[in-house]
Amino acid sequence: MSKPLNAYLPVKKTTLLAILLLGRLLTEGQQKVFELPMDSADAQGLHVVGTPDGRSGNILLSITSPHSIRYCWLSGDSAAGAPVILTTLDYNSKKSRYLVTAAFPDGIETCISNKDYSLLRFLHSELVARQTRQTDSLAIPSDQQLFQAFYQDNTFYAITVQKHANTLFIYRRRPGAGTDTFQKEIPIKKWGIIWWHGTRAFIKNHVDNCYDLAGSVGMTQEDSITPPPMSAVVNKSKCYIRPGMLYLTFDTHQLVTNVIEVPLDERPSRLLQFNPEDWYHKALPIGFSTGNSFIFDNTLITTAIVHRQPWLAFYDLHTGKLITSYAPDTKGNTSFPRSPIWQEGDFWRKDKIHPIKLEDFAVNAFDFWTMGVSARKLDSGRIEVSIGTIYNRESFGQLMLILSAATIVVTEPVLLFEAAPIHTMYFYSCFENDTFGALPYKEMTDKSELINTFANSQNIPRKQMSGFQHGNDYWLAWYDAGQQKYLIYKF
Numbered sequence: 001m002s003k004p005l006n007a008y009l010p011v012k013k014t015t016l017l018a019i020l021l022l023g024r025l026l027t028e029g030q031q032k033v034f035e036l037p038m039d040s041a042d043a044q045g046l047h048v049v050g051t052p053d054g055r056s057g058n059i060l061l062s063i064t065s066p067h068s069i070r071y072c073w074l075s076g077d078s079a080a081g082a083p084v085i086l087t088t089l090d091y092n093s094k095k096s097r098y099l100v101t102a103a104f105p106d107g108i109e110t111c112i113s114n115k116d117y118s119l120l121r122f123l124h125s126e127l128v129a130r131q132t133r134q135t136d137s138l139a140i141p142s143d144q145q146l147f148q149a150f151y152q153d154n155t156f157y158a159i160t161v162q163k164h165a166n167t168l169f170i171y172r173r174r175p176g177a178g179t180d181t182f183q184k185e186i187p188i189k190k191w192g193i194i195w196w197h198g199t200r201a202f203i204k205n206h207v208d209n210c211y212d213l214a215g216s217v218g219m220t221q222e223d224s225i226t227p228p229p230m231s232a233v234v235n236k237s238k239c240y241i242r243p244g245m246l247y248l249t250f251d252t253h254q255l256v257t258n259v260i261e262v263p264l265d266e267r268p269s270r271l272l273q274f275n276p277e278d279w280y281h282k283a284l285p286i287g288f289s290t291g292n293s294f295i296f297d298n299t300l301i302t303t304a305i306v307h308r309q310p311w312l313a314f315y316d317l318h319t320g321k322l323i324t325s326y327a328p329d330t331k332g333n334t335s336f337p338r339s340p341i342w343q344e345g346d347f348w349r350k351d352k353i354h355p356i357k358l359e360d361f362a363v364n365a366f367d368f369w370t371m372g373v374s375a376r377k378l379d380s381g382r383i384e385v386s387i388g389t390i391y392n393r394e395s396f397g398q399l400m401l402i403l404s405a406a407t408i409v410v411t412e413p414v415l416l417f418e419a420a421p422i423h424t425m426y427f428y429s430c431f432e433n434d435t436f437g438a439l440p441y442k443e444m445t446d447k448s449e450l451i452n453t454f455a456n457s458q459n460i461p462r463k464q465m466s467g468f469q470h471g472n473d474y475w476l477a478w479y480d481a482g483q484q485k486y487l488i489y490k491f
Helices: 016-020 212-214 358-367 397-407 446-456
Strands: 031-037 048-054 058-064 068-074 084-090 097-105 107-116 119-126 131-140 142-151 155-162 165-174 179-185 219-222 237-242 246-253 257-263 271-274 287-296 299-306 309-316 324-325 339-346 353-356 374-377 383-393 425-431 466-470 472-482 485-490
Touching: 031 068, 048 097, 058 097, 068 097, 084 107, 084 119, 097 142, 107 131, 107 142, 131 165, 142 212, 142 237, 155 212, 212 383, 237 287, 246 287, 257 299, 299 358, 299 374, 309 358, 309 383, 339 358, 358 383, 358 425, 446 472
Parallel strands: 219 237, 287 374
Antiparallel strands: 031 485, 048 058, 058 068, 068 084, 097 107, 107 119, 119 131, 142 155, 155 165, 165 179, 237 246, 246 257, 257 271, 287 299, 299 309, 309 324, 339 353, 339 425, 374 383, 383 425, 466 472, 472 485
C-alpha cells in the first residue's frame, strides 16, 4: 500500500497554544503546570496533543501511547499534578492510527484510521457512562490519498488528493447529518523544484501537479495565533487551515509565490500568484537570491535576500495587491527597525545564543538556500514578524528554541519527538496590523541561560524534550523515566 501524503497525517495542530494559555502569571524561574503518572511502557511512541474547548475554556489533552488514548481536562485553575482524567480509549496501534479528537457536550469523538489511511472510523466516548462506541466510518477511494484531517466547530473535514492529478476532494462530516463531498480542480502545472540543496537523487523533487504539492508540504498551521518554528517555515510548500478555508502555497526559486485558496464548501478554488517584480521593480538576478512567504490572517508576507541585502513585502491576500514593501537602506541593512540577529551556537559556543552581523545571516541564507518568515499578533494592534534561516552544525544550540531543531516537517504538535541537527539564525521586527507600517522593536527578556541551566539539571537527553515559545513565556515538556511522569514546565 502507498504511504500517505505528507507522510505523517495530522493530529490536531492548533494547540500547544492552548496549553500556554493556562499560565496566568509570569513568574521568575520555572513553574510546573502539569504532571501525569505514566508507566514507561506507555511512554514509548508517546503523542500528547491539546485541543481547546471554546465553550468551557478547558483544554482537552489527548495522551496517545501504542495501546491507549487517555483524555484529560486542564483548566485555568487546575492544580499542578492534578489533571482530571476523563476516560481511556483502548486501541491497537499495530492496526490503527490516531488522527484527531474533538470535545462535544456529551462526550469525546475520536477519529482513527487503518494503517494505509483508506478507512476512517469515528468513536464516541461518553463521559458519564464511560462507554465508547463506533458511530460511523468514512472510506477513502483507492485512487485518492488522505492529506489532512481536522475538526472545525465540531465538524470533521478530511482532505484527499487524487493520485498524480490536480484534483482535491473535501469530505465534510457533521454528526448525525451525513457526509458532503466537494471536488476541487487545482491549476498546477510544473511549478518547479521543491528543494534546491540536499535533495536526495532518488526522491522526486519537482512539483508537477497537486499530488506532488501535497506530498511536499513541510508545514501545516491550523490557526493564525501559534507561530511555527523556523525549521518549518523555511519549507517551500506549506498548508494553512483557517475557518472555512484551506490555503496551499509554493515558493519557487525565482521567488514567485503561488497561493491556492480552497474553500471548505462548494465554492471553487482560486489561484493567486505574487511576483517579486512588485517590490524589486525589475527581474531578479537568478542564483543571487533566496526567499520565502507566510500567510498571516488575510495577509501574505514575503521576504528575500537579494545580493545579500534584505527585502520585505506585505500583500492583501484577497485582492493580490501589494500593501507596502521595504527595500534595503543605503548601507544594505534593513530599512525597518529590528532586534539583533541571533544565532544558536557555533563551533565554539555550542549552548549559547549570540548576536551576528547581517552579512553573516545573508551568507548563510544563501549558502544553505533556506530562508523563512512568520508572524504573530501582539497587543495594541501590532504584529511581530520573525525572519530567519536554518543551518546545519554539530552543536545542539539553545533549548528555548528546541522546536526549531525538530524534524522539518511539523504536521503534528507532539510534545515528545526526535530532534535533528538543525539550528537557526533569526531576528524580530514589529509592524502595525493594518497598514504594516514599521514600529520600534522592544527586546523581550532573554531567559536562555535559565532554561539551559534547568534543562541540564534534569539529566534528560535534550532530543527527548520539546520546547515552545509564547510571548514572554517558554515551555518545556518531557517524560521523566525516573519519576515515571509526563511533565510540562513554564519559564
